[in-house]
Amino acid sequence: MILKAYNPPHIRKRDSNRSMMDDVLIVLIALYLMAFYYYGPRALLLGLHAAGVSIVCDLVCKLLLRQKLSLRDHSSLVTALLLPLLLPASVDYAVVAVAVAFALVVVKYPFGGVGHNLFNPAAGGFAFVAICFPKAVFSYPVPLEALNAFGSFTGRLVTSASYTLKAGGVPTGGDFLSMLLGNTPGPMGATNVLVVCACLLYLVVRGSVHWQMPLCFLGTCALWAGLFPRAPIPGGASVIYELFSGCLIMGAVFMLTDPVTSPKRASACVVYAVFAGVITMLFRRFGGFEESFAFSLLLCNALAPIFDYLDELFYRAVRRGRFVPAKNKKA
């Protein structure tokens, strides 16, 4: 009999990093199916294209870092599949490739790869292409109009509700129901508000994300939008337009909750989410781009360790208030 030495505990929970990533992949596939319904096969091809680029980048970066080559880790795949959903379905294949490559080669791997990146790779990739190709990123095809599957998009492009809001106008076209179902021009995956909310529910039930974060973030955004509407519309309408336009809900569910770049404890996450909500709404009002969630998220990512540090100070006080000093303690 050959016995091996193990550290306790001798039983482990079945969840692993891989199962957490796979949970996100499962819900992303649901979003791709919605995008397929609205924009045809081009949506799926964009996703496959992004996945292919991510696998190549992953292997190259692992070679350079002299890590073991394997495709067991799915976190790059999550980043890659997330990016096309933040972009319009009409976007060029090259733009998607640039976004994915930037996210992995510049934002993720130079810091040490999985678990060590300072900034959310998807947000970094989106920010990069938003600066480099604003025309391609911020003009959208009309849902349910046929798109050519290959090559550059040649059809009609329109602006989204977030552009109108940015310009200070009142968004027209698209009632509440069609906004909820995603039947409005906008990013390929982010407009399907109802499906994204279902995704959040799944992730929360599976324990893959802190539920506090998206809720507090969206709550803060809604409060801000209700109090300070950008357009001459009543507060309630402003809340709906602000939340349902752009990548706000999508980002709150998939990018803000990224475990690597957000604070670690639920209490810190709440404060962080409220902070991120205020920053995002300020960016929307005073920033230069119509969709500025990615930029504000990058700023918040940089500050996340400070939230962790303050939270640890709070918990040090909690620990000290709760216990009688241990008998063997010298100090």
Added chain:
Amino acid sequence: MAFHFLSKGLVLEQHKEPALSRDLRELIVPGSARPLPLPKAEDPAALSPEEIIAFADAAGIIDERDSLPLGEKLRAARRDGGTAMVVADAIDDEPYVSSQLGPLFKLSSQAVGGLLFAAKAAGAQEIMIGVYKNVYDLRLRIPNTLYGVKIKRITGKYPAEARSSFPEGGEGVLLVGVCALIHLYRAIHNHTAQTTSFLTVAGNCVANPANLEATNGLSVWQALERCGLLEEPARVVIGGPMTGMSILDPAHTPISATTRAVLAFLDNPRERHYSCIGCGKCASVCPQELSPLFLYKSSKQKLVGMLRFYDVERCIGCGTCSYVCPAKLELSAEILSAKRLVEGLDKAQPQTQPQEGTQEDQNDTQSV
């Protein structure tokens, strides 16, 4: 206070069946019973506290709960002017382990008899039996009283037993393991010393999981053979699955009075190690409100100042963080070794420590 404990920790699948509902098995070497070097007690009910303690000493009873001699514990309780309450500890909050619950219900008269003796020796007015509440898969119903003694259901999540005090008492409560109480009863009524101990033999490659009464000094391997193995185990553990020690040579590892369980597990080939993604699950379950992920990183980088900042000395080694970790990191083992390191440093230079600690904290914060 108790509220925090309720919110943190783990609800574990208990796996106590079928070992718990089966009869106690015996693995006793014939002729190993040893009489006491004391005159027999003619009327056990009339024994004085000092005489009961003398019986406990002569029988060499070790409390399986904290591996202290029972006589010493009772004497200390008496010296402090008597305790308010003696609690028979049958908490058994770790999965698989039922070596206190089993004997409590199979040998209830002996357990309660021992509890009465212990209460008399410690000068306690009240007695109680403590049983863990979060056990759902039991076939046997836990009654509210046992021979008129109240059974208190201990609420809360997994590290229920590791807590320093009984939830309602704190001071003035003496916790004594059920097996030690049974041995005390036997010492007084049967006039025998403690030569056996109760242990659970279980795990996913044990054929007939059961609670065993085994003679001390027999090997762990004999206990496993008594219950049968389905396959070659990859790990054999002494103690509970959360805190127990994995051993390499079961044939030469003896069963002692503090062996509460022997578990044999198959290897899990699917278990792989990943890198920490900072999900914070460890921090959300830690019953001591620590941040295991930061402790782990500080320990890997040998940042002693950071370890102090994150209160490494408060770790109780319950293993909840390693259990939930999706990256399958050895959090608990790493933090415990860091704790020993820091405690060793504290012993070496107790004076300069606080100053240095705060200085290092500020420098190290940047690097994490």
